[in-house]
Amino acid sequence: MQLTIIGASGSFPGPGSPASCYLVSANGVDDNGNPKTWRILLDLGNGALGTLQRYVALEDIDAILLSHLHPDHFMDLCGLHVVVRWNPYGWDAGRIPVYGPAGTADRTAIAYGMDPDPGMHPDFEFIDWRQRQAVEIGPLKITPYPVRHPIEESYALRVEATEPTPDGEVTSVLTYSGDTDTAPGLVEAARDAHLFLCEAAFHEGRDDAIDGVHLTGKRAGEMATAADVGRLLLTHIPVWNDPLVTSQEARTTFDGQLAVAVSGVTYTV
Template sequence: MKLTIVGCTGSFAEPNSPASCYLVSGEDAEGRTWRILLDMGNGALGVLQRHIDLHDIDAVLVSHLHPDHCIDLAGLHVAIKWDPRGWGRPPIPLWAPSGLHEYLSSTHGLPPEPGMHGEFDFHTWVPEEPVRVGPFSITPFRVEHPTPEPYALRIDYDGAMGPSTLAYSGDTDACEGLVRAARDADVFLCEAAYHEGRDDALRGIHLTGRRAAEAARDAGAHKLLLTHLPVWNSPTRALEEAQEVFEGPIGLAQPAYTYPILRRGSGRPAAAVGP
């Protein structure tokens, strides 16, 4: 499978990147390409259209109900409902914590019924119960963040490109669920919104580069890709903190870059492709 960084800034969009949004794509055994989105934060909808046509979205997977991870779904609702050409496709399947329909409907002042049911097919995560979208199996794991139902997501791919696993932290502090989601992952896409020494008193909210690396180490992940870096953070510092702990490859998520997610030991090239 492939991971394309639509947006990777923490908490709100910055001049060069939307907030969290990640496009995951992969072919099934019949050669059909499937495209799923992990989160859809501030600014993501516009930039996403540089990468795919909106009609090609097969599903959206939401980690938690904070605006920097889901608010642009309100704009996607408009793109579907009011396109004068017609949408011409079924509602987009959407997996999320409970309450997302009410949350999004309130952004437009819509009544609960029909709300946005005509545009999205809403499903609620059940912890550690996998869901299937084409060649992807997605399993949510409860993590630690100040919102009712935060999840890390494990994406297992089995298709024409060969089996591989991507883990995505969502937003979280260090916890058992995060390590379980990332167990033996080929790539662990993990937030690092805080810095050691500056944010030590803030617990139960976000990770530092060091704590992200500790989770990657404890999970036995192959590669760590740091993301969700706020504009006031030094990416270099986050990387240096992670390098003190994790001995495997570490990178910083870059907007518009595409990363192959390959099973370790496959012998296939795995260089990122830039914009």
């Protein structure tokens, strides 16, 4: 499984990165048993759609998985709707499955100024998350876990890929925190993950009075240690934060492999 960072900027696009969007690729077979690389998106925040096209044809997106419905995590669905609905040469890839919180279809329609009936239903197949109930997309199994963020539904997503090898199969695990403060569901989602893509939007000292919104680097490290993950990749860092400070905070509570997510970089899980 590979993870390509499309956007990692916290809360809004920055000068070097769109808002949250992560491309996950895994090898498997299609419905006819032929080899296929499956591609899903974890979130599609504002500014991500343009950068995404450097790495994948939009017709090759197999599904979009939304952690929650703040604009920096879903808003570019509106642009993708234009691609599907209004491309003068047609769209032959069918409706794109979109997994998300209840109300995703109405929220996207309202964001675009559309009547929710039919809204974007002709373009996307909207499927509501059910807590801790996995969905399967090709070789990928994705399970949503509830976390702690000021919105009705917010999820961490555990992504497990079972891929063929010359000796059989191998399973790798990626966990994406979405947006959250410390939460039991986050540790549950990240348990024994090979790679933990974890938000760290706050700084120790400056943001201590704010509870239930975001993690600091230190708290992200605590969650990673509690979950016994292999690697910690810090993300969702706003432009006003110093990534070095964030990583230094995380190092005080996590002693494994540690890095900061950078737009355009691909990681093997």
